Amino acid sequence: MSNPIDDAAITAVLARHLTQSVQRQAVAVGNIANLDTPGYRAREVRFSEALDEQLAALKTSHPDHFGPQNPPAPPSGADAEVVETPGLPARRDGNTVQLDRELLNLTRATGDFAKAQTVLAAKFRLVRYAINEGR
Template sequence: MVFSFDKLVGIHEQALSIRTKRNELLASNLANVDTPGYKARDIDFKAALSEANSNQQGAFMKKTHARHLSNGMPGLPNAELLYREPSQPSLDGNTVDAQVEQAEFGENALRYQASLHFLDRRFKGIISALRGE
């Protein structure tokens, strides 16, 4: 019997990668809460996961010219970087709302842990099956 690693982990591998990048963006936003003119950035997780899933199935986007610009997110070749709209714009042009960023960071971290837990249970199930338990 042959096991396919891709079938074993499903979309959780891409989900963890996207959530890691999103955590980096949210942490950067929080680190720049007092930086004048800083624009809060984020990614649309659902769109990025959908695109990563379609890329896994062979629909890769390719640069056709060396001077084409990338989106600046090396781990996510085609994820669109979004700028958050401020609920209360500041006088210095900074769009980071610390409370919003902390809430988003917490939710993203919780969902990251859920994906890790799912993968852990999946691997433990495979190990049990291989041992004949």
């Protein structure tokens, strides 16, 4: 039998992953929209520090630390940082957006979203199955 607290933590991580994927998509779309804007510097979303904090929050030193009174933190996208993408060559007009790179980033973010959404949907189907007692 699965532990409902572990399920809550996994659901929170999946929800955060969905939020982060949407943020990556938005930044890639913004970069593409500014493809012809002189002086525009391509941007990216950084999650490394946020991921470290998120993983540290899921580690427990005692199995009773997560419980109904102490659930994991809800997902949020506030821990993402949008920064200028370093190391990209600039065109004559100073723009650093590379269309092929941004389309790849957009495709990856869309795929990440789809994977997390599929897992989350499967979890909810199992819950619905259990509620309906297998009917």
